[in-house]
Amino acid sequence: MEIGYYFILSGLMFCIGLVGVLLRRNAIVLFMCVELMLNAVNLTLAAAARMWAGPDGQVFVFFVIVVAAAEVVVGLAIIVNLYFRRGTLDVDVPQLLRW
Amino acid sequence: MTLLAQVAPTAGGTAEVVVFWVFAVIALGSAIAVISLRNVVHGAVMLVLNFLSIGGLFLTLESAFLSVIQVLVYGGAIMVLFLFVIMLLGVDRDDLLQADLRTRVLAIAGGALLAGAVLFAFVGPYTSEASVCGPDAPAPGPGEVACAGLAEAYDEDDGAGARFLGRSLFTTYTYPFELAALLLTVATIGAVILARRRDLEPEDEDLADLDAAAADDLDGDDLDGASGAAAERHVAGDGPGTTERGG
Amino acid sequence: MVLAQDATTLDVPDVAWSSFAPELLLTAAALVLLLVAIARGRQLLVAAPTGVVAVGLGVWLVSTDVVVPGAVAIVWGLALPAAVFAFPHRGSLVQAWGAGVALAGALVLTGWQFVTVLGDGAGGMTPQSALAGALANDGIAFFTRITVYLTALIVLPLGYGYLRDRRINRAEVEPLLLLAVVGMAALGTANDLITLFVALEVLSLALYVLTGLARRDRRSQEASLKYFVMGAVASAILLYGMALMYVATGSLSLPTIGSVVALAGTNQLVSALGLALVTVGIGFKVALVPFHLWTPDVYQGAPTNITAFMAAATKAAGFAAVLRLYLVAFPGLQGLWAPVLAVLAAASMLYGAYVALVQRDLKRMLAYSSITHAGYATIGVVAVTDAGLSGTLWYLLTYAVSTLGAFGCVIAIERRRRGEVALVDLRGLGRTSPAVAGILALCLLSLAGMPPTAGFVGKFVVFQAGIEAGWTWLVVIGVLSSIVAAFFYLRIAGVMFLETADDDRPLPASSLGLTTGIAVSATLVVFLGVQPQAFLHLADAAAALVR
Numbered sequence: 001m002e003i004g005y006y007f008i009l010s011g012l013m014f015c016i017g018l019v020g021v022l023l024r025r026n027a028i029v030l031f032m033c034v035e036l037m038l039n040a041v042n043l044t045l046a047a048a049a050r051m052w053a054g055p056d057g058q059v060f061v062f063f064v065i066v067v068a069a070a071e072v073v074v075g076l077a078i079i080v081n082l083y084f085r086r087g088t089l090d091v092d093v094p095q096l097l098r099w
Numbered sequence: 100m101t102l103l104a105q106v107a108p109t110a111g112g113t114a115e116v117v118v119f120w121v122f123a124v125i126a127l128g129s130a131i132a133v134i135s136l137r138n139v140v141h142g143a144v145m146l147v148l149n150f151l152s153i154g155g156l157f158l159t160l161e162s163a164f165l166s167v168i169q170v171l172v173y174g175g176a177i178m179v180l181f182l183f184v185i186m187l188l189g190v191d192r193d194d195l196l197q198a199d200l201r202t203r204v205l206a207i208a209g210g211a212l213l214a215g216a217v218l219f220a221f222v223g224p225y226t227s228e229a230s231v232c233g234p235d236a237p238a239p240g241p242g243e244v245a246c247a248g249l250a251e252a253y254d255e256d257d258g259a260g261a262r263f264l265g266r267s268l269f270t271t272y273t274y275p276f277e278l279a280a281l282l283l284t285v286a287t288i289g290a291v292i293l294a295r296r297r298d299l300e301p302e303d304e305d306l307a308d309l310d311a312a313a314a315d316d317l318d319g320d321d322l323d324g325a326s327g328a329a330a331e332r333h334v335a336g337d338g339p340g341t342t343e344r345g346g
Numbered sequence: 347m348v349l350a351q352d353a354t355t356l357d358v359p360d361v362a363w364s365s366f367a368p369e370l371l372l373t374a375a376a377l378v379l380l381l382v383a384i385a386r387g388r389q390l391l392v393a394a395p396t397g398v399v400a401v402g403l404g405v406w407l408v409s410t411d412v413v414v415p416g417a418v419a420i421v422w423g424l425a426l427p428a429a430v431f432a433f434p435h436r437g438s439l440v441q442a443w444g445a446g447v448a449l450a451g452a453l454v455l456t457g458w459q460f461v462t463v464l465g466d467g468a469g470g471m472t473p474q475s476a477l478a479g480a481l482a483n484d485g486i487a488f489f490t491r492i493t494v495y496l497t498a499l500i501v502l503p504l505g506y507g508y509l510r511d512r513r514i515n516r517a518e519v520e521p522l523l524l525l526a527v528v529g530m531a532a533l534g535t536a537n538d539l540i541t542l543f544v545a546l547e548v549l550s551l552a553l554y555v556l557t558g559l560a561r562r563d564r565r566s567q568e569a570s571l572k573y574f575v576m577g578a579v580a581s582a583i584l585l586y587g588m589a590l591m592y593v594a595t596g597s598l599s600l601p602t603i604g605s606v607v608a609l610a611g612t613n614q615l616v617s618a619l620g621l622a623l624v625t626v627g628i629g630f631k632v633a634l635v636p637f638h639l640w641t642p643d644v645y646q647g648a649p650t651n652i653t654a655f656m657a658a659a660t661k662a663a664g665f666a667a668v669l670r671l672y673l674v675a676f677p678g679l680q681g682l683w684a685p686v687l688a689v690l691a692a693a694s695m696l697y698g699a700y701v702a703l704v705q706r707d708l709k710r711m712l713a714y715s716s717i718t719h720a721g722y723a724t725i726g727v728v729a730v731t732d733a734g735l736s737g738t739l740w741y742l743l744t745y746a747v748s749t750l751g752a753f754g755c756v757i758a759i760e761r762r763r764r765g766e767v768a769l770v771d772l773r774g775l776g777r778t779s780p781a782v783a784g785i786l787a788l789c790l791l792s793l794a795g796m797p798p799t800a801g802f803v804g805k806f807v808v809f810q811a812g813i814e815a816g817w818t819w820l821v822v823i824g825v826l827s828s829i830v831a832a833f834f835y836l837r838i839a840g841v842m843f844l845e846t847a848d849d850d851r852p853l854p855a856s857s858l859g860l861t862t863g864i865a866v867s868a869t870l871v872v873f874l875g876v877q878p879q880a881f882l883h884l885a886d887a888a889a890a891l892v893r
Contacts, residue, residue: 001115001116001119001159001231001232002225002226002227002228002230002231002246003225003230003231003232003244003246004221004222004224004225004226004227004230004244005119005123005226006119006156006160007217007221007225007593008217008218008221008222008226009123009126009127009156011213011214011217011218011221012127012214012217013126013127013130013149014213014217014582014586015210015211015213015214015217016127016130016131016133016134016210017130017134017582018206018209018210018213018579018583019134019206019207019209019210020133020134021579022202022205022206022209022210023134023202023203023206024134026139026190027571027575028139028181028184028185028188028190029133029134029139029142030575031181031575031578032133032142032143032146032181033133033134034578034579034582035146035173035177036130036133036134036146036149037579037582037583037586038582038585039149039150039153039173040586041582041585041586041589042153042169043153043156043157044586044589044590044593045589045592046156046157046160046162046165047160047593048589048592048593048596049160049162049249050160050161050162050232050246050247050248050249051230051232051244051245051246051247051593051596052247052592052596053247053248053249053251053252054252054596055252055263055264055266055267055271056267056271056592056597056598057592058162058164058165058260058263058264058267059264059267059268059271059272059540060539060540060588060589060592060598061162061165062165062168062264062268063272063275063279063540063543063544064543064585065168065169065172065173066279066282066283067279067282067543067544067547067581068173068177069172069176069177069283069286070282070283070285070286070547070551071286071547071551071578071581072177072180072181073180073286073287073289073290074286074289074290074293074551074554074555074574075554075574075578076180076181076184077289077290077293077294078293078554078555078558078567078570078571078574079184079571080184080187080188080293080294081293081294081558081561081567081570082567082568082570082571083188083190085561085564085567086564086567086568216619217619219615220613220615220616220618220619221616224613224615225613242613244613270478271478271479271480272478272480272538272540272541273361273477273478273480274366274477274478274480274481274541275480275538275540275541275544275545278529278532278541278544278545278548279544281373281525281528281529281548282544282547282548282551284377284525285522285525285526285529285548285551285552285555286551288380288518288521288522288525288555289522289551289552289554289555291518292516292518292522292555292559293555293558293561
């Protein structure tokens with residue numbers, strides 16, 4: 001299997017995640033799109049590890065998974081808190097991303 | 100785990116090609132479903148499917164150990180947390196998809212731009228004959244990239260790559276490993292701070308004083324601040340079982 | 347790679363404890379303070395054994411001729427039980443003192459590192475990498491540590507009374523602050539992509555939580571969510587850029603990437619794409635235009651002492667990562683990134699100054715000013731010279747002390763009014779409380795870059811480095827933006843000293859901690875402005891990189 005297809009697949013997945021982040025306004029869905037992006041990165045790293053025959057990429061995947069887990073804990077706590085405070089999950093993306 | 104590594108398609112075989120395309124289609128399809136489904140629970144389930152297919156792709160990448168970790172941590176822990184929160188808040192229907200046309204065009208244009216750049220960078224040098232992984236591939240031409248493959252790098256009895264990964268993790272990457280421990284500590288403390296309903300130590304102020312402070316805090320808020328605070332008090336009052344949508 | 351290697355022959359890396367001694371001290375302090383917080387009424391049960399262990403460790407270190415770290419351990423080991431004795435029923439005072447002594451100790455340890463481990467006296471330093479290359483002790487690490495520890499040390503007393511006033515003085519705040527500081531210092535020392543990323547996440551996660559500390563305040567909660575969402579997306583983009591860098595170069599170590607990236611065999615397209623994504627991700631973290639969108643809302647919503655900490659320390663740590671990424675890993679791609687960063691810097695300076703003009707809220711105004719200052723600091727990065735490097739490091743220090751002073755005054759004026767100090771609130775402040783007004787004016791002048799303040803020297807050094815490196819147009823824009831900013835800051839001074847006060851305006855709060863914090867920052871602003879030679883020399887000596 002040509003290694004480039006893995007990179008292209010993960011690149012497309014990353015772009016889908018990015019589009020999702022820009023389109024969706026529900027905080028939980030938005031966060032799921034971020035997870036999608038992180039997974040795309042994981043795929044790139046694992047494929048690169050195979051390409052270079054080195055452990056670095058695999059170790060990086062390991063760390064990305066740890067970071068994602070930690071981020072989920074804090075992120076969902078923030079989301080739950082805010083939901084109880086104001087009763088909506090709208091992060092108002094159009095206002096946030098007005099470049 | 101060794102068993103898993105044996106099941107995994109060997110490098111360069113047609114089995115790898117078939118497995119890759121199957122999982123690639125599932126991964127892309129579920130990713131599109133995640134960003135387009137309006138029902139949040141369905142989106143979460145699609146995300147699980149995406150995680151699992153990435154795990155499958157790890158198998159074809161000769162990274163069986165990572166595959167197991169991916170399924171356990173992402174498919175198990177992280178998604179359960181997501182679904183738990185979705186259920187806790189009772190927000191299965193998402194009515195917030197309506198981004199205006201300008202945002203929509205901008206978002207899709209941005210995504211397409213990045214996708215185009217990725218394709219432009221990878222098609223060619225990384226998809227030539229030489230970039231097929233394993234020792235059988237022809238030598239790379241100018242500008243082409245070779246893929247070494249991991250089979251040589253692993254120990255004989257380490258088909259899944261766990262020892263390969265572990266050795267590097269505890270020698271070269273000791274420092275970030277310790278930092279990751281710190282990261283988990285921070286996440287735990289953070290979750291405790293955010294989740295606790297009542298402050299532990301109001302110090303030498305009595306409760307009445309604290310309530311006055313809460314009332315004082317409110318008067319700068321906008322209109323629905325009061326109902327929000329009411330919801331918070333309500334939640335603080337009767338603990339579990341409150342799935343009422345505040346404000 | 348040796349095949350079938352026995353598991354027992356693992357090469358255990360040589361742990362150079364001295365290379366991360368300050369972070370080690372702060373981590374230990376944070377964990378102990380966390381235990382103290384949990385123990386509540388029985389604090390001595392935690393403090394006494396900790397003290398015994400720390401003093402024992404210190405005595406052992408001194409007996410093995412490692413005098414300075416030993417002394418620091420002994421002092422901290424004695425300070426914690428002493429604080430528990432002195433304030434038996436004031437848990438958060440114990441926390442503040444324990445954290446403060448630990449931060450002071452970390453500053454001492456940083457100096458010790460510089461003098462005995464790295465330096466040959468005052469003449470310069472020999473950069474070292476430790477722990478299998480994961481950690482670099484060079485000029486960036488040294489200056490980042492100084493700036494971050496100093497900032498945290500000033501923020502502690504500034505925030506103590508403020509958090510109490512707003513009833514958000516949670517016992518976990520100090521440990522979390524210390525862990526954020528550790529993350530920032532680790533970011534300053536990170537020498538491979540994994541360490542850099544994990545350290546960035548440690549500080550980001552801690553700051554997301556600290557931003558949302560005021561749980562009854564909706565604005566704080568929204569700021570926290572906004573910061574988190576933007577930060578998580580930025581992290582993902584940065585991470586993808588790093589992954590592409592690894593695809594292109596096959597290494598995660600920054601110096602190795604630096605030596606490989608410019609070779610002919612490296613795929614230039616992939617590394618360029620990686621570079622672009624890294625620039626976007628890190629641009630978010632240091633808030634360069636057009637990636638600054640989170641800054642005003644987050645700075646306004648967060649508790650003011652946390653905002654001060656974010657503005658001063660996060661900027662320093664973020665720029666440490668910028669400097670190390672661009673000057674160590676990507677110098678070979680300078681032709682690609684230098685013009686882009688220059689444009690971003692110019693946009694930040696102009697946009698930040700322009701938008702700050704129309705702000706009514708003081709915290710928001712300072713947020714836009716922080717965007718402007720990110721632009722100034724970038725001038726030193728695009729110069730890609732030693733002068734630029736030391737200029738940026740020095741600039742970050744001067745910005746940190748000035749902005750701390752300004753936010754300290756905001757805290758004093760704010761009292762319990764929660765994130766709303768409008769311009770009209772400053773009317774007549776020069777009559778009612780001349781000290782606060784004077785110091786606020788001084789810090790604003792420093793932010794605008796007027797002599798004889800620290801900000802002037804900072805801007806001067808950075809501009810000089812920019813001109814020497816041939817970025818004249820960028821420096822001209824910087825000067826223009828400074829003039830715009832100066833106009834606005836002078837208007838604030840005018841409001842404070844020339845207009846008359848309303849009758850019912852509450853007087854600025856004052857407490858011992860607040861006064862101390864503001865006084866220290868104001869002193870530093872003046873001192874670094876009048877006597878910059880010693881520190882400038884230090885910055886020049888520290889402009890050495892692990893390459």
